Amino acid sequence: MYPATDEARRSVLTQAERLRLLSSTERDLIRLVHEPGFPRWLDQIKAIGGCAHPIYLSGHTTVRDVFSGSVLRRYSTEDEPGGRMPVRCRNRRESRCQPCARLHAGDTFQLVRSGLLGGKGVADRVQRHPRLFVTLTAPSFGPVHRVSTEGAAPCRPRRRGGHCGHGRPRGCGQHHADTDPALGQPLCRDCYDYAGHVLWHASAGALWSRFCHTLRRRLATAAGIVQTRFREHAALSFAKVAEYQKRGAIHFHAVIRLDGPDGPSSPPPLWATTDALEAAVRSAAASVEVQTPYSAATGERAVRWGAQLDVHTIRSDAFTQSAVTDSAVAAYVAKYVSKSVGDAGGVDYRITDYESVRLAPVDSHLRALMGVCWRLGGLPELDSLNLRSWTHTLGYRGHVLTKSRRYSTTYGELRAARTRYLSGVDSRTWDDGTTVTESAWRYVGSGHSPAEAELAAGIAEDRARSRELAGQDREWGYGRTS
Numbered sequence: 001m002y003p004a005t006d007e008a009r010r011s012v013l014t015q016a017e018r019l020r021l022l023s024s025t026e027r028d029l030i031r032l033v034h035e036p037g038f039p040r041w042l043d044q045i046k047a048i049g050g051c052a053h054p055i056y057l058s059g060h061t062t063v064r065d066v067f068s069g070s071v072l073r074r075y076s077t078e079d080e081p082g083g084r085m086p087v088r089c090r091n092r093r094e095s096r097c098q099p100c101a102r103l104h105a106g107d108t109f110q111l112v113r114s115g116l117l118g119g120k121g122v123a124d125r126v127q128r129h130p131r132l133f134v135t136l137t138a139p140s141f142g143p144v145h146r147v148s149t150e151g152a153a154p155c156r157p158r159r160r161g162g163h164c165g166h167g168r169p170r171g172c173g174q175h176h177a178d179t180d181p182a183l184g185q186p187l188c189r190d191c192y193d194y195a196g197h198v199l200w201h202a203s204a205g206a207l208w209s210r211f212c213h214t215l216r217r218r219l220a221t222a223a224g225i226v227q228t229r230f231r232e233h234a235a236l237s238f239a240k241v242a243e244y245q246k247r248g249a250i251h252f253h254a255v256i257r258l259d260g261p262d263g264p265s266s267p268p269p270l271w272a273t274t275d276a277l278e279a280a281v282r283s284a285a286a287s288v289e290v291q292t293p294y295s296a297a298t299g300e301r302a303v304r305w306g307a308q309l310d311v312h313t314i315r316s317d318a319f320t321q322s323a324v325t326d327s328a329v330a331a332y333v334a335k336y337v338s339k340s341v342g343d344a345g346g347v348d349y350r351i352t353d354y355e356s357v358r359l360a361p362v363d364s365h366l367r368a369l370m371g372v373c374w375r376l377g378g379l380p381e382l383d384s385l386n387l388r389s390w391t392h393t394l395g396y397r398g399h400v401l402t403k404s405r406r407y408s409t410t411y412g413e414l415r416a417a418r419t420r421y422l423s424g425v426d427s428r429t430w431d432d433g434t435t436v437t438e439s440a441w442r443y444v445g446s447g448h449s450p451a452e453a454e455l456a457a458g459i460a461e462d463r464a465r466s467r468e469l470a471g472q473d474r475e476w477g478y479g480r481t482s
Contacts, residue, residue, distance in 0.1 A: 029451035037081025042455070044086050049099040050460030052453070054086035059441035066436050084444050092400065094338040095348050099460045101338035107414045108337045108401060112239050112255060113330035115264070115408035116314060122408050123265045130258040130274040131314040133329050134281055136211070137306035138200055138249040142192035145182045146246075148175045156187065166190040184246030184344075185365050192365075194372040196301060197249060199292045201395035202385040203303040204242075204250060206290045208398075211305070212236065214288045218280035219258075223271045233269050235259045239403035243336045244344035248366050248394055251306075253336065255314070255329060255407075256281065263406035278311050285309050295381045337401050341393050346370075351391040369394045 019027060032038060048054060060076035077085045094101040110120065116131060118124035148155045158171030168188040176183055186192040220230040240254035258277050260266025285305050294300040312324040342348035346366050351357055357370045373395045377387030390397050448456055 025450040025454060028449050029454070032449070032451045032455075035081070041081045044080070045452075045456050046459055048086055048088045049103065049463055050456045050458070051086070051088045051099055052097040052456060052460070053089040053091065053447050054456075055089055055443065056082075056084040056086055056445040057441045058084045058444045059439065061437060061439045061441075063435050063437050066434055072435060089446070092338055093340045093342070093348055095340060095342045099463065102464075105334040105338045107411055108241075109330045109334035110414055111403070111408055111411065112333045113326060115237065115239060115255065115257065115403075116326040116330065117317075118264075120409040121413070125267065126257065126259070126264045127316060127326075129264070129268055130272055130277045132256045132274070132277055132281060133310075133312045133314050133324050134254045134256055135251060135308075135310040136208075136254065136285060137251040137308045138197075138204075138245075139304060139306040141194070141197045141200075141247075141249070143170075143187045144192075144247045145172060145176055145180070145185050145187070147178050147180075147183060149177070164188050164191050181363070184248065185363070186247075189365070189368060192368075194368055195298050195376065197369060198373045198376060198387065198395040199298065199301055199385075200303050201250065201393070202387060202390070202397060203290050203292055204252075204396060205398040207288065207303055207305070208240070208252065210290055211284055211288045212238070214284040215256075215280055218283050219272075219276065222276055222280060223269070232261055234272055235261060235263050235406060237264070237404045237407040239333065239401070239407050241333045241336045241401045242396070242398060243339065244341050244346070246344060248341075248344060248346070248369055250396055253333060255333070257407070259406070264408075274313050278313070281311055282309065293381055293384060295376075295379055297379060298376070298382075333401070340400070341396075346394065347392050349392060350389070357391065366394070 019030075022030075035041070045051070045054070058077050060074065060078075062071060063073040064071055077083050088100050088103070089097050090104065091097040091100050092104040114120035114122045115126065118126050143156055145155050152175070155172035155174050155176055156170075157173060158169075162170045164170055164187075166188055168191075170187065172187060174182075216230050216236055217227045219234065219236070220227040223233070225233055235258075237257045237259055238254050240252045242250045242252055244250055256277065257264075258268050258272045260268050286309075289302045289304045292298070292301045292303060314329055315322045315325050317325045317327050340346075340348045344366075346362055347360050351360070351370065351374065354371075354374055357367065357374055360367060360370065362370070370391050373387050373391045376382050377385070377389075377391065385395070386397065387395055
């Protein structure tokens with residue numbers, strides 16, 4: 001109704017003026033809290049931990065008794081706000097969704113730890129199997145600035161000094177803190193092998209596969225058995241994670257375990273010792289190589305591991321004096337599974353044209369790597385490497401974490417166990433053959449409005465603060481090795 005008095009009209013005008021002075025997020029917040037389904041929506045977002053980019057689904061699930069056909073349980077989104085239900089985005093990257101990234105890191109911790117201590121369907125005897133924590137690095141593509149604290153040696157000291165062919169110093173006498181933007185930058189960009197860097201990334205997956213194949217051969221040779229019959233005597237299991245260094249090159253952290261022929265449930269043969277496994281790892285890492293496709297622009301290059309190789313025996317959690325224990329290794333791997341090239345200064349979204357490379361918010365070194373990746377991706381002879389699709393990852397095409405089939409459980413099994421726990425249904429009757437589930441779901445949207453994003457971020461922050469106060473992170477070791 002139109003305001004009847006002058007005072008009422010002035011009040012409406014004043015209110016409208018105040019609304020105009022609010023930001024779009026504040027106006028959206030006023031709209032949101034006046035929605036009739038706001039309390040229920042808030043409960044839903046709390047239930048998914050304040051996910052930053054939820055997926056909205058519409059549909060229903062009905063559980064019936066197989067014999068009588070009666071409905072035991074039914075859920076439908078008909079009465080939910082907007083007729084839809086939010087679910088987690090499950091993005092592993094911390095830069096995109098911190099709540100889901102932490103949940104994924106927790107799953108990774110359990111996945112890696114179960115392969116070291118047993119549990120989650122893995123035999124406990126794996127604790128007594130030979131186990132190593134191995135770090136494999138990329139080779140040098142040119143000297144870069146590195147961390148050098150006060151009191152230690154400078155970045156790259158050179159007594160005789162000297163300059164490269166491009167007139168730039170070959171050394172660096174400065175000290176760089178770990179926050180110095182010069183870290184990872186080449187001493188001379190014209191000397192740096194950008195093409196070799198990109199091609200190494202594109203071939204890293206094949207190099208790891210060849211390394212595992214060669215490792216089995218080295219173990220068979222050391223044991224005096226025919227290489228082709230190695231699987232009849234032992235099985236090699238692993239879980240590895242990729243991490244980007246400051247220079248934009250990846251290296252792999254891998255848990256490598258030696259089992260019997262039937263996997264973790266069978267004891268390894270007597271010759272399968274930790275020392276034998278370490279010797280085979282070092283030999284395989286030093287000898288393995290793969291060839292890149294030939295191109296007139298780059299030639300045919302041999303791709304190898306870098307000279308820096310770290311190999312550590314994984315000890316039981318009871319060995320408190322050792323830094324390389326079961327839980328510490330699992331926490332270390334879990335910490336890096338939520339990282340991406342964005343944490344090394346790159347971008348975490350796909351590049352679709354060369355103009356995007358020029359405008360990307362990265363330093364000149366990473367921009368040069370992305371530019372070379374894009375240009376090499378246009379060569380027909382390198383088309384099999386699919387470099388342009390992976391320009392944002394500097395040519396690396398692999399998953400952040402991979403594992404062998406027999407190493408331990410899977411992400412799917414861990415998520416299913418969590419679903420059963422949260423549902424409150426007895427796991428013994430979850431899939432006992434006496435019920436049948438009928439489901440029909442469809443995608444209806446994703447993401448938040450500005451006000452919804454602010455509220456979800458607040459929920460996620462509150463959850464993180466509560467965990468910090470309760471010390472829950474220390475209970476499963478997350479961040480212990482940071």
